[in-house]
Amino acid sequence: MQAEIVFTGTELLLGEVINTHAQFLGRELAELGIEVTLHTAVGDNHEALKAILQDSLARTDLLIITGGLGPTEDDLTSETVAALLGLEMVQDDNTLHKLNLIFARRGLPLPVSIKKQVFVPNGAIVLPNSAGTAPGLIVRSGRKTIILLPGPPNELKTVFESHVKSYLKTIAGCGVVMHSTVLKVTGLSESQVQDRLQQMHVTGNPTISYVAIPGEVHVRVTARVNSHIEASRMAEETAVRITTELSDYIFGQDDELLNETVGALLLERGLTISAAESCTGGQVMKLLTDVPGSSRYFLGGIVSYSNELKTDLLGVPGEVIATYGAVSEQTAIAMAEGICRVTGSSLGLGITGIAGPEGETSEKPVGLVFIALAAGDKMFCKRHIFPGQRTGVRVGATNTALNMVRRFLLGLLHQG
Amino acid sequence: MQAEIVFTGTELLLGEVINTHAQFLGRELAELGIEVTLHTAVGDNHEALKAILQDSLARTDLLIITGGLGPTEDDLTSETVAALLGLEMVQDDNTLHKLNLIFARRGLPLPVSIKKQVFVPNGAIVLPNSAGTAPGLIVRSGRKTIILLPGPPNELKTVFESHVKSYLKTIAGCGVVMHSTVLKVTGLSESQVQDRLQQMHVTGNPTISYVAIPGEVHVRVTARVNSHIEASRMAEETAVRITTELSDYIFGQDDELLNETVGALLLERGLTISAAESCTGGQVMKLLTDVPGSSRYFLGGIVSYSNELKTDLLGVPGEVIATYGAVSEQTAIAMAEGICRVTGSSLGLGITGIAGPEGETSEKPVGLVFIALAAGDKMFCKRHIFPGQRTGVRVGATNTALNMVRRFLLGLLHQG
Numbered sequence: 001m002q003a004e005i006v007f008t009g010t011e012l013l014l015g016e017v018i019n020t021h022a023q024f025l026g027r028e029l030a031e032l033g034i035e036v037t038l039h040t041a042v043g044d045n046h047e048a049l050k051a052i053l054q055d056s057l058a059r060t061d062l063l064i065i066t067g068g069l070g071p072t073e074d075d076l077t078s079e080t081v082a083a084l085l086g087l088e089m090v091q092d093d094n095t096l097h098k099l100n101l102i103f104a105r106r107g108l109p110l111p112v113s114i115k116k117q118v119f120v121p122n123g124a125i126v127l128p129n130s131a132g133t134a135p136g137l138i139v140r141s142g143r144k145t146i147i148l149l150p151g152p153p154n155e156l157k158t159v160f161e162s163h164v165k166s167y168l169k170t171i172a173g174c175g176v177v178m179h180s181t182v183l184k185v186t187g188l189s190e191s192q193v194q195d196r197l198q199q200m201h202v203t204g205n206p207t208i209s210y211v212a213i214p215g216e217v218h219v220r221v222t223a224r225v226n227s228h229i230e231a232s233r234m235a236e237e238t239a240v241r242i243t244t245e246l247s248d249y250i251f252g253q254d255d256e257l258l259n260e261t262v263g264a265l266l267l268e269r270g271l272t273i274s275a276a277e278s279c280t281g282g283q284v285m286k287l288l289t290d291v292p293g294s295s296r297y298f299l300g301g302i303v304s305y306s307n308e309l310k311t312d313l314l315g316v317p318g319e320v321i322a323t324y325g326a327v328s329e330q331t332a333i334a335m336a337e338g339i340c341r342v343t344g345s346s347l348g349l350g351i352t353g354i355a356g357p358e359g360e361t362s363e364k365p366v367g368l369v370f371i372a373l374a375a376g377d378k379m380f381c382k383r384h385i386f387p388g389q390r391t392g393v394r395v396g397a398t399n400t401a402l403n404m405v406r407r408f409l410l411g412l413l414h415q416g
Numbered sequence: 417m418q419a420e421i422v423f424t425g426t427e428l429l430l431g432e433v434i435n436t437h438a439q440f441l442g443r444e445l446a447e448l449g450i451e452v453t454l455h456t457a458v459g460d461n462h463e464a465l466k467a468i469l470q471d472s473l474a475r476t477d478l479l480i481i482t483g484g485l486g487p488t489e490d491d492l493t494s495e496t497v498a499a500l501l502g503l504e505m506v507q508d509d510n511t512l513h514k515l516n517l518i519f520a521r522r523g524l525p526l527p528v529s530i531k532k533q534v535f536v537p538n539g540a541i542v543l544p545n546s547a548g549t550a551p552g553l554i555v556r557s558g559r560k561t562i563i564l565l566p567g568p569p570n571e572l573k574t575v576f577e578s579h580v581k582s583y584l585k586t587i588a589g590c591g592v593v594m595h596s597t598v599l600k601v602t603g604l605s606e607s608q609v610q611d612r613l614q615q616m617h618v619t620g621n622p623t624i625s626y627v628a629i630p631g632e633v634h635v636r637v638t639a640r641v642n643s644h645i646e647a648s649r650m651a652e653e654t655a656v657r658i659t660t661e662l663s664d665y666i667f668g669q670d671d672e673l674l675n676e677t678v679g680a681l682l683l684e685r686g687l688t689i690s691a692a693e694s695c696t697g698g699q700v701m702k703l704l705t706d707v708p709g710s711s712r713y714f715l716g717g718i719v720s721y722s723n724e725l726k727t728d729l730l731g732v733p734g735e736v737i738a739t740y741g742a743v744s745e746q747t748a749i750a751m752a753e754g755i756c757r758v759t760g761s762s763l764g765l766g767i768t769g770i771a772g773p774e775g776e777t778s779e780k781p782v783g784l785v786f787i788a789l790a791a792g793d794k795m796f797c798k799r800h801i802f803p804g805q806r807t808g809v810r811v812g813a814t815n816t817a818l819n820m821v822r823r824f825l826l827g828l829l830h831q832g
Contacts, residue, residue, distance in 0.1 A: 015442025026431025041455035111607035281705025282698030289697025305716040
């Protein structure tokens with residue numbers, strides 16, 4: 001089965017945003033065994049969009065269109081599809097009802113412009129969008145299937161995963177399918193990861209590819225074979241080998257989010273956590289509180305950027321800082337102990353390091369970070385040198401700190 | 417002047433790599449006053465590529481093609497262009513000479529496959545590639561200009577910057593150029609922004625377009641006219657009108673980063689800052705400390721997620737929380753006062769609200785956030801209802817809090 005994708009949005013042509021949809025949909029469709037033959041990106045222009053859709057529908061039976069479903073005047077997709085197929089736009093009562101509820105709950109009137117989203121091509125299947133106000137749509141006409149997805153990345157993913165994937169599975173046949181899994185690594189550079197994996201002689205099928213972002217390396221394992229189960233088994237087998245090789249550095253697989261994993265484990269064990277952050281400046285707590293319901297296990301914490309606050313708020317003895325320095329194992333441990341004492345939490349993190357670009361000395365380079373975890377009468381502390389610049393060091397330290405908590409909760413962390 | 421871009425490479429369709437060329441070329445061409453009307457991405461397939469190039473040349477006089485210039489069998493671009501225009505492939509002696517030199521210097525024989533790169537469509541202008549082996553090409557035929565660029569990002573940039581940019585400047589000449597500026601808005605939904613701007617009757621040229629990400633709406637103002645200076649003046653004039661209309665909600669323009677602006681203003685005025693965060697959970701401090709050198713003005717702060725920490729660490733009176741609630745103007749003010757007292761900073765932020773999805777009551781909906789700023793004997797506090805879900809509310813509150821500091825430092829914030 002083949003498909004084309006049309007991305008709408010003048011911002012794509014102007015280079016204002018990067019087209020992440022192309023990658024997301026490309027992978028998802030490949031996994032479903034659907035071959036994408038063409039991508040087109042077109043501006044928010046009715047005539048241009050109409051011409052492109054017409055050409056595309058002459059070539060393919062399955063067309064996916066992203067963007068242009070929002071409330072503003074430059075959102076033209078559903079009207080254009082309707083015009084092309086000679087369908088009327090009709091009001092969808094469920095969508096109207098949902099929008100009314102959202103705004104009523106906040107005591108706000110329904111904005112005039114948003115009412116546009118309530119109209120859909122006659123006969124369309126409406127795909128509820130739990131992440132936003134514009135629903136996705138499936139429009140069928142003869143042999144042609146057109147799937148319209150909202151443009152904001154989180155909304156596109158939500159609608160794709162909750163509705164479109166299962167729909168496509170039913171209409172797609174079976175050829176060579178692809179299965180990939182991504183292992184997320186922190187604390188090593190891309191070339192360090194590559195060197196380690198090359199020694200393992202992972203070659204051929206599955207293939208390995210790397211994407212580096214500051215503070216993380218994503219290792220993608222992709223198997224290609226003519227069965228979903230076999231592809232998945234092959235990719236998973238290689239992923240397990242890699243996880244064994246890089247155990248300390250792997251903090252997640254695929255969509256697993258470290259903060260959610262840590263939160264679920266804390267809840268399950270009835271434990272609470274707090275943090276004392278220096279070089280990460282609040283990033284660990286920001287991530288912990290990204291998770292809905294985190295107030296059940298996260299109490300709070302202190303960003304002690306200055307030495308005074310380390311002493312005044314966390315009780316790190318002045319002599320410890322004077323003798324060993326603010327960036328030292330001793331200070332990290334005193335911070336972790338201090339935050340547990342202050343908040344009464346079961347677990348406490350203490351993080352101190354040199355994020356750069358300033359502050360490095362001949363003994364203490366940029367990237368040096370000490371991370372301590374206090375857990376009742378147990379204390380763990382590890383010294384790290386994170387690769388990269390300021391952002392890479394901070395992200396590396398944040399991921400590693402949360403991974404230390406995860407590994408502790410799973411009984412994988414050992415003292416000394 | 418208009419152009420289309422064709423990106424070649426099966427890896428783009430499979431989602432194996434992200435198309436960064438689209439963004440790079442989009443920006444570069446917009447600056448040169450060349451309007452990109454269409455992007456197409458096509459796999460490494462001779463027939464498909466030929467059909468796409470044919471369609472494209474029927475619509476546009478300027479076509480840019482990326483990728484497919486390398487030495488392997490799936491590199492088809494120059495042959496396909498030559499076939500399409502009825503041109504022979506001829507040997508380019510300069511390229512051959514250069515390749516011979518490169519390999520001789522390494523003591524290696526010239527690989528057989530690489531000799532393919534020595535052949536170019538007859539009459540093409542060859543653009544030396546100092547970052548790799550495949551040169552770029554400019555092929556002219558009648559009114560049509562086709563520019564072929566190598567696929568690896570660094571090679572594409574090198575060839576574009578050293579040859580293509582100046583070439584395009586001469587042919588784009590004195591046509592209509594485009595200038596855009598982006599205003600970043602927080603605290604309003606996309607439809608609320610549009611409703612406000614529609615009342616201003618901003619229509620025609622400059623045009624306005626919108627991009628929404630959680631917690632932010634980006635308003636792009638684009639002017640098109642036949643002079644760089646005039647385009648810039650027109651866009652700026654409209655931007656000023658919009659900024660006046662939405663003043664409280666605009667937190668940045670173009671590449672300006674709010675945390676850097678706040679940091680620079682604090683440094684300039686010799687002031688320090690600290691923060692007491694509840695619903696934002698450390699995100700404000702994370703953003704402040706993203707900036708290198710932030711330890712010169714940021715002292716630290718407290719994430720008081722639990723009510724106990726609001727009282728124990730920040731001295732928010734228990735009666736205040738009992739009477740008005742943890743999410744109230746009174747609590748926000750006590751938090752801002754408390755953090756200034758604890759850290760001794762000149763400015764202190766207090767942020768408390770309901771990020772959701774839990775915790776909402778009939779009087780206090782998800783999105784309700786109070787932000788207080790203490791500055792010596794001055795106290796500012798504002799009630800907000802941020803649109804969106806948890807992430808949108810938290811990002812909205814974070815941007816608004818930092819914007820409150822920026823506006824205070826610029827003398828734009830008024831009490832009451």
